[in-house]
Amino acid sequence: SQLGDLKNRKSNTFPSLDWNKSDERLLQAVEQNDPDKVAALLVKKGLCPSKLDPDGKSA
Known part of the structure; x- marks a missing residue:
């Protein structure tokens, strides 16, 4: 089904929602x-x- 395909695609596309x-x-950072640390964490x-x-905040 299309819904099943969307769920599978979504779970493979988006990172874990757990903080x-x-x-x-x-x-x-x-x-x-500290942009160097930010970049390193994003890449690594x-x-x-x-x-x-x-609390609803994001980087």
Whole structure:
């Protein structure tokens, strides 16, 4: 079905929605204005900068 295909595609396309320590480090690097660390975390960890933390903030 089309809905089943969409669900499978969505789960393979988008990163985990669970907030983790790497996401927290990315947010902290942004808050500390550390672009080198931000870039490193995005590249090495493959993080999503638009992921929301429990308070609704994103990097």
